[in-house]
Amino acid sequence: MVDGPVELIFPDIDLDGFWDDNEYAVREYVDAPPSAAVIASVEAELGYRLPASYVALMRAHNGGMPHRTCCPAPNRTTWARGHVAVHGIMGIGREKSCSLAGEFGSRFWIDEWGYPAIGVYFADCPSAGHDMIAFDYRDREPGGEPSVVHVDQEDDYRITVLAPDFVSFIQALRPEEDYDIGT
Incomplete structure (x- = not known):
């Protein structure tokens, strides 16, 4: 289990420059830091720690x-060859x-779109x-x-492992410029 200050968990990530706090992101995604009660409540609702x-x-x-929106993938996806966005x-x-428990949260993708119930989207x-x-x-x-996996609805919900854990996933993210988008 990884625990401790976020700077120690993600030592190679510039946390100040990680997020793009544009107007849309702030309106649709960014919320106040979660309390222990909110975390426990969302975990209970989703059924996973x-x-x-x-x-x-x-x-x-x-x-x-x-800001870094591309994650290497071991095989081609319907999005691109060699990565997911x-x-x-x-x-x-x-x-x-x-x-996670909002209108378009994890349960929405399972219940409304038929994504496999493998964990938390x-x-x-x-x-x-x-x-x-x-x-x-x-x-x-x-x-x-x-x-951390990519689930491709366009390819019969094919599941591709992207990283063994969340830290590795965040560390793997690359800028869009690193890829020839659309190939």
């Missing part, structure tokens, strides 16, 4: 749109439409719902954190 590293990042900045990362709460992609990023709890070690 959230990764400690994700909780730490959300306590520092609760949701939003990252991240639009926004949902915060812990219910107030913002793009929060925590990040959306620019495809308007045709692919999502999730914490996959199916094969995690007891007490361990879930892996």
Whole structure:
């Protein structure tokens, strides 16, 4: 379990420059830091304990749109060859439409779009719902954190592992310029 100050959990990430706090991001994603009661309530509603590293990042900045939006993928997706794009990362709460328990939160994608119930959908992609990023709890070690996966609705909900844990996922994010978008 990863625990401690967010700067120690993500030592190679410039946390001050990580988020793009544009008007849309602030309106739809960014919420106040979650209290212990809100975290427990959202976890109970979703049926999963959230990764400690994700909780730490959300306590520092609760949701939003990252500047680095591309994550390497081991194979081609319907989005691109070699990577997936991240639009926004949902915060812990219910107030913002793009929060874990908000209008377009994790349960929405499972209940309304038929995404597989493998864990918690925590990040959306620019495809308007045709692919999502999730914490996959199916094969995690007891007490361990879930892996981070891409679920591709356009390819019969194909699941591709992107990172063994949330810290590795955040560290893997790259700027769009690193990829020839559209290939």
